[in-house]
Amino acid sequence: MNPDVLIVGGGVMGCACAHRLASSGLRVTLLERALPGAESSAAAAGILGAQSEVSAAGPFLELCLASRQLFPDYVRELEAISGIAIGYESSGVLEVALDPAEGRLAVGRLQWMLDRGLRVEILDRAEALRLEPALAPTLVGASYYPDDHQVDPERLARALATAASRLGCTFMSGVQALGVLREGERVVGLETDRGRLSAGAVLIAGGAWSSRLQGLPPLRTTLKPVAGQIVQLESRPAFFRHIVYGFKGYIVPRRDGRILLGSTLEDRGFDKAVTCDGVHQITGMGMAMVPNLRHARLSQTWSGLRPASGDNLPLLGPSSLPGLFFATGHYRNGILLTPITATVIEALLRGDSPALEIGPFAP
Numbered sequence: 097m098n099p100d101v102l103i104v105g106g107g108v109m110g111c112a113c114a115h116r117l118a119s120s121g122l123r124v125t126l127l128e129r130a131l132p133g134a135e136s137s138a139a140a141a142g143i144l145g146a147q148s149e150v151s152a153a154g155p156f157l158e159l160c161l162a163s164r165q166l167f168p169d170y171v172r173e174l175e176a177i178s179g180i181a182i183g184y185e186s187s188g189v190l191e192v193a194l195d196p197a198e199g200r201l202a203v204g205r206l207q208w209m210l211d212r213g214l215r216v217e218i219l220d221r222a223e224a225l226r227l228e229p230a231l232a233p234t235l236v237g238a239s240y241y242p243d244d245h246q247v248d249p250e251r252l253a254r255a256l257a258t259a260a261s262r263l264g265c266t267f268m269s270g271v272q273a274l275g276v277l278r279e280g281e282r283v284v285g286l287e288t289d290r291g292r293l294s295a296g297a298v299l300i301a302g303g304a305w306s307s308r309l310q311g312l313p314p315l316r317t318t319l320k321p322v323a324g325q326i327v328q329l330e331s332r333p334a335f336f337r338h339i340v341y342g343f344k345g346y347i348v349p350r351r352d353g354r355i356l357l358g359s360t361l362e363d364r365g366f367d368k369a370v371t372c373d374g375v376h377q378i379t380g381m382g383m384a385m386v387p388n389l390r391h392a393r394l395s396q397t398w399s400g401l402r403p404a405s406g407d408n409l410p411l412l413g414p415s416s417l418p419g420l421f422f423a424t425g426h427y428r429n430g431i432l433l434t435p436i437t438a439t440v441i442e443a444l445l446r447g448d449s450p451a452l453e454i455g456p457f458a459p
Contacts, residue, residue, distance in 0.1 A: 097123070098285075098293075098294045098295055098296070099123040099125040099266070099295045099296070100117075100122040100123045100124065100295065100296045100297065100445075101117055101122055101123070101124050101125070101295055101296065101297050101298070101299055101445060102125050102126075102127065102285060102286055102293055102295040102297070102298045102299070103124060103125070103298075103299045103301055104127050104273045104286065104298070104299065104300050104301060104306070104309070105126075105127075105128065105300070105301035105302035105303060105305070105306070106126055106127075106128025106130075106131075106132030106257065106269070107132070107135055107136060107137035107253065107301070107302075107303055107430075108137040108249070108252060108253050108256055108430060108431060108434045109137075109301040109303070109423045109424065109426065109430065109434065109437055109438075110126055110128070110299075110301035110423075111126070111132055111253065111256035111257045111259075111260050112256050112434045112435065112437060112438035113299055113301060113423055113437065113438045113441045113442070114256075114260040114265040115174075115256055115259045115260040115263060115265070115438065116438040116439065116441065116442040117265075117441070117442055117445055118260055118263035118264050118265045119263050120442055120446060122445065122446075123264070124260070124264070124265040124266070125265070125266040125267075125268060125293070125295070126260070126265055126266070126267050126268065127268045127271045127272075127286070127288065127293075128267065128268070128269050128270075128271070129270065129271065129272045129273070129305075130269070130270070131269060132253065132257040132267065132269065135303060135400065135401070136303050136304065136400040136401050136402060136403070137249055137250075137252075137253045137431070138249055138250045138253055138400075139249075139324070139326065139398055139399065139401075140249040140400060140430065140431050141246075141249070141326060141346065141348045141356045141358050141359065142183075142246045142247045142248055142249040142252070142348065142356075142431050143189070143244065143246055143339055143341075143346060143348060143432070144164050144167060144244055144245045144246060144247065144431065144432045145160075145189060145241075145244045145341070145429070145432060146161050146163070146164040146243070146244060146432060147189070147209055147214055147216065147241040147243070147244050148189040148191055148241050148244050148339075148341045149428060149429055149432070151205070152208060153208040153211070153212055155453060155455075155456040155457075156408075156409055156456070157212070158452065158453075159410075159433065159436060159452065159454075159457070160429060160432055160433065161214075162452055163432055163433050163434070163435050163436035163437075164244070164245075164432060166435040166436060166439070167184065167245065167247070167435060168184070170434075170435040171184040171247070174252075174255045174256065175255065177255075177258075177259040177262055177263070178254070178255040178256075178258035178259045178262070179258070180251055180254050180255040180258060181251065182247050182248060182251045182252050182255050183246075183247055183248030183251050183252075183350070183351075184245065184246070184247045185245060185246050185350075185351060186242075186245045187245060187246055187337055187338055187339055187349070188240060188241060188242045188243075188244060188245070188338050188339065189240070189241040189244040189338065189339045189340075189341050190219075190224065190227065190228055190231070190238045190239070190240055190241075190338045190339065190340050190341065191238060191239040191240075191241065191341045191342070192224070192231060192232075192235050192238045192340055192341065192342050192385050193235060193237050193238065193239075193343075194232065194234070194236065194343075194384060194385065195236060196236055198236065198342075198343050199236040199237055201343065202237070203218070205239070206218065206239060214243070215242055215243050216239055216240065216241055217239070217240040217242070218237070218239060218240075219237055219238045219239070219240055220237050221233075221235055221236065221237055223237075223238075224237060224238035224240075227240065227338070228336055228337070228338050228340070229336075230335055230336035230386050230388055231336075231340065231385065231386060232384065232385055232386065232387055235385075244339070246339060246348060247431060248350070249431050252431065252434070256434075268290075271288050271289065271290050272288060272289040273286050273287075273288050273302070273309060274286075274287045274288055274309070274310060275287045275309050275310030275311040275312075276298055276309060276310070276311040276312065276420060277292060277294070277311075278311065278417070281417060282417065282418045282419045283297070283298050283417050283418070283419035283420040284419060285298065286298060287310070287311075296419070297419045297420070297421060297445060298419060298420050298421070299421045299422070299423060299441060299445075300312075300420070300421070300422045300423070300424060301422075301423040301424055302424060303401070303403040303424055303430075304319070304320065304321035304322075304366070304401045304403040304404075305321075306319055306403065306411075306422070306424045306425075307319040307320070312415075313415050313416045313417050313420070314416070315411065315415075315459050316405075316411065316458060316459055317405045317406035317407045317409075317411075317425075318405065318406040319403060319404070319405055319406075319411065319424065319425050320363070320403075320404055321365065321366055321401035321402065321403065321404070322361055322362065322363055322402045322404040322427070323360065323361075323362040323363075323364055323367060323368060323369075323399050323400070323401055324358060324359035324360055324361060324362070324399065324400055324401075324402055325358065325359060325360045325362075325370050325371065325374035325375065325378060325397065325398070325399045326356055326357065326358040326359050326378070326397065326398055326399070326400070327356070327357045327375055327378045327379055327382075327394070327396075327397050328354055328355065328356055328357075328394075328395050328396040328397065328398075329354070329355040329356075329357065329382075329389060329392035329393060329394055329395060330354055330355065330392060330393045330395045331353055331355060331391070331392040331393070332353040333353060334349055334350070334351065334352075334353045334355075335388060336349055336386060337349060340385050340386060342381065342384075342385050344377075344381045344384075345357065345358060345359060345377075345378060345381040345382065346358060346359070347382050347385060347386055347389070354395070355382075355389065355392060357378045357379060357381070357382040357389075358378060360374045360377060360378065360399075362374075366401060368399040368401060369399065370397045370398065370399050374399075375397060402427050402428055402430070403424050403426060403427060403430070404425070404427045405425035408427060409425070409456060409457055410423075410424065410425045410426045410427070410429075410433065410437070410457050411423075411424050411425040411457065411458075411459040412437060412440060412441075412454055412457040412458075412459070413440070413444060413454050413457060413458050413459060414444060414458075414459070416459075421441065421444060421445070422459040423437050423440075423441055436452070439451075440452065
């Protein structure tokens with residue numbers, strides 16, 4: 097029997113949608129050319145930065161806020177089904193200004209948050225150092241976002257794949273989707289390197305690789321990979337708790353002593369190389385904000401490919417072709433937007449209207 101939905105892509109977006117669709121009783125088959133969750137999903141830092149990552153009020157902010165609000169219950173649900181601890185931590189984000197120019201930029205970001213009624217605390221140097229003594233003592237000040245939290249993306253990806261599988265989703269790993277199949281103007285399946293697969297609907301959630309599929313309709317905007325390098329350090333015991341966000345990068349401390357520093361923004365196609373220059377930039381940024389990082393042990397480096405759209409908004413919802421849906425182009429906010437994306441896709445595939453306005457994200 098053909099599935100109700102074929103999903104292209106086994107990252108957090110594909111697996112989250114598979115989990116939610118399977119939980120609502122739909123028959124789901126997911127295609128992944130490699131190992132589910134092994135590409136950009138596992139390479140992310142896991143900041144749930146609805147405030148620290150978003151630059152202005154508007155529909156995208158509302159999408160991010162809605163997703164952030166879902167996370168605590170979402171984590172409990174996934175952990176109960178999968179048995180995998182996701183590493184959700186309510187650590188908060190400190191956005192640090194290292195000089196007066198950065199301080200002025202930080203203050204300029206705050207007004208729309210206050211107008212929206214979002215929690216943010218403006219800290220002077222002394223207040224910032226009381227909250228996080230590991231910060232550089234010469235900083236000018238900081239903005240504290242207590243509601244921006246974190247998860248471990250690799251654990252999240254594992255939990256989503258496990259939960260989807262336990263709810264009946266079929267995984268086809270090592271299968272390359274080549275293009276969409278049409279009957280007239282309706283999409284009815286996929287052409288793959290293993291042959292043709294038919295389904296009631298097709299969901300494209302292949303991240304930066306989505307635009308490589310043949311037979312797609314014209315899209316709202318372009319979609320391309322943007323490489324981001326990350327450096328992982330280790331310090332035991334951990335000597336600071338909050339995520340530290342600056343104008344040149346971020347630092348994410350894990351409870352177990354791992355510390356993630358990132359990240360570069362590199363337009364170099366599908367090249368995922370870690371470079372000497374990238375590592376130099378990232379570690380320099382980190383030590384400028386938290387000087388004692390110079391004593392931490394360098395344990396690992398990696399690079400991932402973020403799916404970036406031309407207008408920096410995700411492609412989310414039905415396409416111009418009946419039967420074809422998109423959940424990709426989330427760029428730097430893919431982990432944050434996982435639960436709301438799955439919720440929206442579930443509503444659409446069941447023929448319901450999403451609770452949130454998604455018009456600005458139409459593919």
